[in-house]
Amino acid sequence: MMNRLRDETAGATAGAPAVDPGKMPGHWLLAKMGKRVLRPGGLELSRAMLARLAIQHADAVVEFAPGMGVTARMTLRKTPACYTAVERDPRAAARVKRYLRGPTQRCQLGSAEQTGLPDQSATVVYGEAMLTMQGADQKQRIVAEAFRLLKSGGRYGIHEMTLVPDDLPLEVKQDINRTMTHSIHVGTRALTVREWRELLTAAGFQIQSEITAPMLLLEPLRIFRDEGFFRALRFGFNVLRTPEVRRRVLAMRRTFRRQRAHIGALALVAVKP
Numbered sequence: 122m123m124n125r126l127r128d129e130t131a132g133a134t135a136g137a138p139a140v141d142p143g144k145m146p147g148h149w150l151l152a153k154m155g156k157r158v159l160r161p162g163g164l165e166l167s168r169a170m171l172a173r174l175a176i177q178h179a180d181a182v183v184e185f186a187p188g189m190g191v192t193a194r195m196t197l198r199k200t201p202a203c204y205t206a207v208e209r210d211p212r213a214a215a216r217v218k219r220y221l222r223g224p225t226q227r228c229q230l231g232s233a234e235q236t237g238l239p240d241q242s243a244t245v246v247y248g249e250a251m252l253t254m255q256g257a258d259q260k261q262r263i264v265a266e267a268f269r270l271l272k273s274g275g276r277y278g279i280h281e282m283t284l285v286p287d288d289l290p291l292e293v294k295q296d297i298n299r300t301m302t303h304s305i306h307v308g309t310r311a312l313t314v315r316e317w318r319e320l321l322t323a324a325g326f327q328i329q330s331e332i333t334a335p336m337l338l339l340e341p342l343r344i345f346r347d348e349g350f351f352r353a354l355r356f357g358f359n360v361l362r363t364p365e366v367r368r369r370v371l372a373m374r375r376t377f378r379r380q381r382a383h384i385g386a387l388a389l390v391a392v393k394p
């Protein structure tokens with residue numbers, strides 16, 4: 122039985138150390154199995170967020186945490202004046218760099234908390250499935266960094282996991298976040314829609330639009346929609362052929378299903394006044 126995997130998350134690391142599929146972060150395990158869309162609302166919510174960000178040729182775009190680069194490619198097809206990705210995982214950054222062309226398209230290795238990019242150098246900033254995994258202070262620092270980077274009138278988009286309803290008791294929220302953290306092996310601190318809104322408005326943003334979707338990341342229909350027919354089949358095959366991976370992925374899906382009534386996906390688009 123194969124129970125150790127080479128960590129080739131972004132497909133760029135021959136000779137990387139072997140990792141245990143029972144312990145690796147859930148999103149990297151899914152990526153390793155061939156899943157590219159790693160955000161809670163799937164491609165549909167990404168498209169809805171991008172539609173509201175309305176990226177034009179004149180825009181200077183910054184993407185936080187592009188991961189496998191799926192949204193990066195959608196953005197690049199809109200041919201913005203420039204595109205800069207900020208990704209802290211070296212293998213994911215290497216993967217994203219493969220999609221970039223010319224001096225106006227860049228991917229830098231580093232944290233969205235402190236990008237080192239100039240003040241007011243962007244007209245659009247967005248990030249997906251990256252704030253949920255941060256603690257309260259880190260969330261604030263990342264949102265403040267988006268605010269600093271944007272020119273007045275610039276748009277900020279987020280796509281994250283949400284807890285519902287807004288008045289969910291604190292113990293239930295804590296219990297869901299604990300259970301999710303335990304299952305996906307990444308600190309999960311999802312917020313309610315109201316709390317996400319407040320995170321952005323506290324930094325100075327004005328909320329422009331808000332779209333919600335169910336959190337169906339590991340449901341077969343969503344996987345087919347997000348990955349396409351052949352990639353979805355390959356992902357299923359990759360998961361099923363390794364017992365330890367199968368156990369882990371099915372356990373994640375069970376957790377998502379158990380919490381179904383209280384978890385969802387949210388995209389917010391806000392403007393810097």
Ligand SMILES: C[S@@+](CC[C@H](N)C(=O)[O-])C[C@H]1O[C@@H](n2cnc3c(N)ncnc32)[C@H](O)[C@@H]1O
Nearest residue numbers: 148159160186187188209210232233249250251
């Ligand atoms: C769940 S994946 C989501 C990737 C992609 N945005 C998507 O939706 O498919 C989380 C990504 O966030 C990146 N990340 C987490 N914290 C970060 C930070 N502070 N700065 C930059 N990247 C970060 C991780 O390396 C990883 O690529």
